[in-house]
Amino acid sequence: MSDAGLKGKSMKKVTINSVAEYAGVSKKTVSRVLNNEPNVSPATREKVLKVFEELNYKPNPIARGLAQNRSFIIGCLYDNPSKSYITRVQSGALEACQKHSYNLLIHPCELRGQDLIDNVDQLLTTSRLDGIVLTPPFSDSNELIAFLKQRNIPYARVASAIEGDDSISIRSNDEQGAFELTEHLINLGHTEIAFIKGHPDHSATENRFSGYQKALTKHGIEYRERLVAEGNFSYHSGADSAKAILDLEPRPTAVFASNDYMAAAVLKLATQREIKVPEQLSIAGFDNAPIARHIWPGLTTIAQPVEEMTRIAVEELIKHISQPQEAPFQQVLEAKLITRESTKARSNS
Amino acid sequence: MSDAGLKGKSMKKVTINSVAEYAGVSKKTVSRVLNNEPNVSPATREKVLKVFEELNYKPNPIARGLAQNRSFIIGCLYDNPSKSYITRVQSGALEACQKHSYNLLIHPCELRGQDLIDNVDQLLTTSRLDGIVLTPPFSDSNELIAFLKQRNIPYARVASAIEGDDSISIRSNDEQGAFELTEHLINLGHTEIAFIKGHPDHSATENRFSGYQKALTKHGIEYRERLVAEGNFSYHSGADSAKAILDLEPRPTAVFASNDYMAAAVLKLATQREIKVPEQLSIAGFDNAPIARHIWPGLTTIAQPVEEMTRIAVEELIKHISQPQEAPFQQVLEAKLITRESTKARSNS
DNA sequence: CGACATTATGACACCGGTGTCAGACTGTAT
DNA sequence: ATACAGTCTGACACCGGTGTCATAATGTCG
Structure with a gap:
């Protein structure tokens, strides 16, 4: 018994x-x-x-590792203010790792830290990683990539802008997404559309901005620099930008923030000032983070397949580790418009 | 050059x-x-x-591992709807691991999954973990703990209710926190205070509920079951509970949700129904999750030192691994009341 | 049937550390 | 000087797998 x-x-x-x-x-x-x-x-x-x-x-994976000089560990580098983004990245990476009996080592660190290269060097020598997944903003750090190449460490880039190089790279079509979202606002009658940029180290920042501009151009709306604020993807930066934008005279009728946290900050300030959303102000974000549906009104946003991007990246990375191929694997996934209550046709007041 | x-x-x-x-x-x-x-x-x-x-x-850690039959890897088990909780847990665990040259292996899985024990067994045999940190709700799973004991795997429990056993355990004083928060509401003049419970598998659920009840008793307020809704810590469950509570006649003047996500759901529904918060309804949460300050009005809540609990748990675990001690390490940290705009003195209307 | 290629198998060293144990080298008490 | 305890050091096996190479068994062809 x-x-x-x-x-x-x-x-x-x-x-x-x-x-x-x-x-x-x-x-x-x-x-x-x-x-x-x-x-x-x-x-x-x-x-x-x-x-x-x-x-x-x-x-025993350890004995195997010793004999083959491998660790069966993939490292995941990140430096991102968005917790939800991080957990989504992890979940995709984990799925791929588990499938192939690898382990995932998570390693938060700072892109602008005092010595990123030393930090990663340390990580590599002490942990013997078999490969590394680079998430934004690391996916676009030329310095880091050069280092990994020189050390001959396999890596995969998630959501990177660098195109046509010889490494594994999976991204979503941010520019297209931003374009569609902007067009959505334009179709609702908005012409005064403010924009909050993301962190300059992230390539997504430039892509989303460019999508915004292209949509304006297509519809013959003049681009005005005064409507653009500099953010960095953090909620806090969104709050600062919100202040600048809501103080404008005349006030824009719509705001497109480069991610949902910043959009949430705009909503918070608007609510505090008793500006009605979406009646007096439409707000849109990007990412489809949980917060987008946890607040009222829910945020219109762009959903990207973060888990899937990361999963594919890690799978390709593992494939590459066990059997180095010549052809670099590159793929672009679609981003999708999600409309909620925070955007509405412009009122004629 | x-x-x-x-x-x-x-x-x-x-x-x-x-x-x-x-x-x-x-x-x-x-x-x-x-x-x-x-x-x-x-x-x-x-x-x-x-x-x-x-x-x-x-x-080379791998060679060392082989010789000493160790992996220098600590596993972290979690099953929690709150992403921010998970990232906080990870960050505390990572800090301790890095300090002692261990790696952290994250392993999401389901407490009520078809076979938790098999799943963990699999994990142990394939990854050769040196120890495991159990986060809620695993910290209170007797079945799992019995299994780990039988397999002789060192473990540490974070935020567990089981007291006086012989294992490493760090928790915060949830009951005390809930008591203080309830008292805060009572001091503002509220007597009709609704309560939303958490997930029954989490010991925090019972502790927070008990703190709520004790505060009522202390102040001579009758406990009424109709004011209590069953949630499970998810935003969705909060939305369901919110509906039940806001439909009550007469409507309570305050709601205390067992975590911030559920509190946010109450706020969302109240806003949709044009119930003014905090003028007509005070709302409070628990955890001090990011969302508590990302919405308007900001949520009054209880802050717990999640990172620190986990950091200490992992440090003690590692200490225990390299030098098994007799005395079990147990510690209780303080939870702290944070007041924001979502709670206010009851109006005499 | 002999010459040779191919398949199947095992002996043995090796990966880079640690545990065991024996031996050399101190210092101190007799 | 002798005995003995304590300190320091290295030879060697071992952890649990994989790589190399030799060899045995089998198949193929002229």
Whole structure:
């Protein structure tokens, strides 16, 4: 009655040696079966596999790592004020890692830290990573990328703007998304559309801004610099920008912030000042962060497939590690407009 | 001019053998110095340390792991709808890990998943974790804890209610926090205070509820079950509870939600129904999540030191791993009331 | 049937550290 | 000088796998 439910077996350690002995073959043959190597007779392979089952054998990843000089660990670098973005990145990366029996090591650090390269160098020598996923803003750091190349560490870039280079890169179409969102506002009758930029180190910042401008141009609306505020993706920067924008005379009828946190800051200030959203002011964000639907009115925004981008990036990275290919893998995913209550046709008051 | 800025040295691999040879001692002596073992003459120690510097030697954690049957990896289990809670947990855990040259492996999984034990078993055999940090709701899962004990895996519990057992456990005083917050509302003149419970699997749920009840009792306010709604910490559940509460006749003048996400849901619905917060309705949450200050009005809430709890838990865990002690480490940290705009004296209308 | 290519297998060194143990070298008490 | 405890050091096996290479077994072809 004791040990109930806990699959017993003998709790003795099962190593490659015990499997070999039990199956009556050499360690090396067991190793071959383990790694799906050729040149093992079907009969032998069968026999060994059966012993795996019977003894519930799991190879020791540490020993494998030592022999092959690998760690089976992928590192994930990030420096991002948005917690939700980080968790989405992690969740995509984890999915890919688990699928291929890798572990994920998360490493927050600062792009503008006193010495990023030293920091990463340290990370690499102490943790022996097999590869690194770069999330924004690291995906566009030429300095870091040059370092990784020189050290010959495989890497994949998520949501990067650098095109046509020879590395793995997955991104979504930010410019297109920003274009559609701006057009959505224009179609609602808005012409005075303020814009809050993101952090200058992120390539998304330039892309989203460019989408905004192109939509204006297409619809023959003059671009006015006074309607543009500099943010950095943080809620705080959004609050500062909101102040500048809502103080404008005449006040814009719509605000497009480069992410949802900054948009939420605009909404907060507008509400404090008793400016009615969306009746007197339309507000839109970008990312479809949780906060976009946790506030009232819900934010119109652009959803990007962050998990999927990261998952694909890590999968390709792992593929590349075990079998370096020539052709760099690059892919662009679609961003999608989500309309909620925060945007509305311009009133004729 | 080439290689500028990249500290060169010869890029050859530096192993314990090269260090030993260069210093003119045996591998074993180098190993002794590395591990700060006794019985090394000061002169020798000095000499070896100098060679470490000179060759920039970093021991290979994988080889060490194999020899000592350790992985230098701590696992972090979580199953929590709050992203901000998760990132705070991670950040505390990371800090402790980095300090002691451990890695952190994050592992989201479901408490009520089809087979939690199998899942964790799998994790343990494939990743060879040295220890596990249990965050809510796992910190209170007797089944899981029994399993870890039987497998002899060191663990630490964060924010758990189980007291007086023999394991490492760090928590904050949730009951006291809830008590203070409720008292704050009572002092503002509220007597009809609705309460939204958290997820029944989390011990915090019971503690916070109990703090609420005790404050009512202390101030001679009758406890009424109709004012209590069942939530589960998710925004969605908060929205459902909000509906039930705001439909009550007469409507309560204050709502205390067991976390900030649910409080935000109450605020959203109240705003939609044009109930003025805080003039007509005071709202309070718990956790001091980012959203509490990202919305208007900002939420009165209780701040708990999540990072610090986790950091301490992991530090104690690592201490325990390298040197098992008898005395279990247990500690209770303070939770702190933060007042913002969402609570106000009851109006006499 | 011999010459040779191909497949299947195992012996053994090796990855880069640590544990065990024996031996050399002190210092101190007899 | 002898005995003995304590300090310092290195040889060697070992952790649990993989890489290299030799060799045995089998298949193919002229």
